[in-house]
Amino acid sequence: xxxxxxxxxxxxxxxxxxxxxxxxxxxGFNGLFxxxxxxxxxxxxxxxxVLDGLEEKGRFSSFLSRSKGYxxxxxxxxxxxxxxxxxxxxxxxxxxxxxxxxxKLIIKP
Amino acid sequence: xxxxxxAPTSQILAAGRRMTLRCTQDMRHNAMYWYRQDLGxxxxxxxxxxxxxxxxxxxxxxxxxxxxxxxxxxPLTLASAVPSQTSVYFCASSVLAGGTDTQYFGPGTRLTVx
Numbered sequence: 001x002x003x004x005x006x007x008x009x010x011x012x013x014x015x016x017x018x019x020x021x022x023x024x025x026x027x028g029f030n031g032l033f034x035x036x037x038x039x040x041x042x043x044x045x046x047x048x049x050v051l052d053g054l055e056e057k058g059r060f061s062s063f064l065s066r067s068k069g070y071x072x073x074x075x076x077x078x079x080x081x082x083x084x085x086x087x088x089x090x091x092x093x094x095x096x097x098x099x100x101x102x103x104k105l106i107i108k109p
Numbered sequence: 110x111x112x113x114x115x116a117p118t119s120q121i122l123a124a125g126r127r128m129t130l131r132c133t134q135d136m137r138h139n140a141m142y143w144y145r146q147d148l149g150x151x152x153x154x155x156x157x158x159x160x161x162x163x164x165x166x167x168x169x170x171x172x173x174x175x176x177x178x179x180x181x182x183x184p185l186t187l188a189s190a191v192p193s194q195t196s197v198y199f200c201a202s203s204v205l206a207g208g209t210d211t212q213y214f215g216p217g218t219r220l221t222v223x
Contacts, residue, residue, distance in 0.1 A: 004151070031209055042199060042214035087151070095208040096167060099151030
């Protein structure tokens with residue numbers, strides 16, 4: 001089977017750095033996505049990793065280790081607008097996305 | 110350019126009623142998807158379409174049907190609504206099918222079945 005796990009909620013301070021982890025189990029791996037979802041809004045794409053390593057996009061970076069079944073999203077220089085849920089999604093053997101429940105990130109001034 | 114639109118924005122429905130959620134995209138994307146999102150759970154795929162004229166079942170298809178008569182429209186029908194179908198429904202699309210492409214989401218429909 002396939003499953004995906006991420007923390008329910010995290011709190012961080014404006015200007016700081018936060019790392020949101022995602023662990024998964026799958027029989028066939030075809031990629032891992034991160035999406036951002038503000039409360040009451042639609043998810044929007046952040047990153048896609050299919051190979052091991054770090055992908056950097058401005059203040060956001062995403063890391064993947066396929067051997068460990070592990071990914072993280074790193075957010076630097078946190079801003080209040082980064083308060084949102086961050087969704088990890090696994091593309092498994094059937095090429096359908098399996099979504100984590102999301103990590104709600106609360107930014108405090 | 111609107112992207113993806115969904116209608117209605119929200120709806121309260123009596124159990125047993127039939128309901129169609131509408132989804133339209135103007136990006137000429139090949140693939141379209143319907144998800145439901147419930148508190149504490151991840152998005153769950155209901156049905157998908159890789160291209161106009163084809164549809165497939167996702168993780169939770171029971172009680173739902175879809176059609177894809179053309180590239181732009183992908184309506185989701187609840188034949189006889191039940192309270193467990195209370196959820197937020199998101200339609201999404203991607204240029205390519207197969208899951209490796211970025212999915213673009215509509216604003217969602219909040220459905221309450223009483």
